[in-house]
Amino acid sequence: MTIQQHPSPNYGSRYGWKPDRIVNHITAGSTAAGALATLCDPKREASAHFVIDKDGAIYQLVALDRAAWANGTSISPSDSRYYGHSTLAVVRNRCTNANYYTISIEHVCVSGGALTPEQLTASIELHRYIITEVKRLYGVTIPATREYIVGHSEINPKTKPDCPGERFPFDAILEGLQQKEVQSDTSGTIQIKRGGYYTAKFSGTNATKLQVTAGTGDVVTIVPINRGEDKLAAIVPIGKPGDMAGIYTTSPGGRPVKRFVAQIV
Structure with a gap:
């Protein structure tokens, strides 16, 4: 697996939190160039740790020890991104910004969250890499289950109800991660x-x-x-x-x- 570095200025501190969840996204546009331009624009105040193009190319925008601006939740009940709206108990119970303890992967949009075969293979490889690196850097194990590998809509159901989409292949990713690598x-x-x-x-x-x-x-x-x-x-x-x-x-x-x-x- 080759990861191309494409640094974004849009990131912050984890404030002592250790990442233990991987959050999957689908980009709003259909090209990697557009996604990278948006996620590296300081005026947009958005980013992700990784972007996977339709041909399987992987770009890293933010280091794993930093918080990308991808899954932010608000502590204000009046905010549509309020952590209390999350469908995940861990997000609701932690009562803080979800960016602090998550790692984000953007997949360049195909349709409804579906991935190309190249994207799926790259996504499995990248998930495996992230799990290995988080264990090395933080001593934290991220299990290959749906409790720990989630979608943006589960973090922010009101603002991102269709991300990464109903066709996103969570089952195929988990199956790939649970297989013994050749x-x-x-x-x-x-x-x-x-x-x-x-x-x-x-x-x-x-x-x-x-x-x-x-x-x-x-x-x-x-x-x-x-x-x-x-x-x-x-x-x-x-x-x-x-x-x-x-x-x-x-x-x-x-x-x-x-x-x-x-x-x-």
């Missing part, structure tokens, strides 16, 4: 002699559904093998000595992930 037993560069082959093993949830491919098709042939819960792939050289090819795995609906490089010797 692991490869090979990394770096491996050398294979002409006339021989190398067998790589990939393990994890649904590993047998992986597609194993080569970045350069005339260097190696790949023979996939399913064995138990693992995916094995025989990498067979067909090119000439010195030729190299990246070896990738792709999950259903996901993006290719480079695992290692095969070099013919």
Whole structure:
């Protein structure tokens, strides 16, 4: 996963609070450029920690140890953003600004909160990254459940009733987070002699559904093998000595992930 830095001046202190909720949003516009311009404009007084474009590109606007201006709640009962309106008991009981203890993700709008396959894959990866970083930075565990991974409409039901939308794939994100991440037993560069082959093993949830491919098709042939819960792939050289090819795995609906490089010797 690659995160592009696009700093916003719109943020504040957490005032001693530790983040323990991830809040999902859908942008008002349909382009990343528009969203980034709005969330980085000091006159708009709005931001988010991250923006995910429709092609899966991820931008970070605010550091995790700072409060982005995305999920603010008011302490005034007359304000439409009053924390007492939240559908979440934790927001109502904490009686303070929800920005202090949340991390926000904006997804560039498609329709009704639906995500492109690339966005969904990126969102799962980003949620996993946030959970890992919050544990590292604060010692706080964010469980992969709907109590902790929520939508903006649950924080501010009166001002944002349709964010992130009825089609937002909470279930798919949670399912992705609860799966064991695919692991490869090979990394770096491996050398294979002409006339021989190398067998790589990939393990994890649904590993047998992986597609194993080569970045350069005339260097190696790949023979996939399913064995138990693992995916094995025989990498067979067909090119000439010195030729190299990246070896990738792709999950259903996901993006290719480079695992290692095969070099013919």
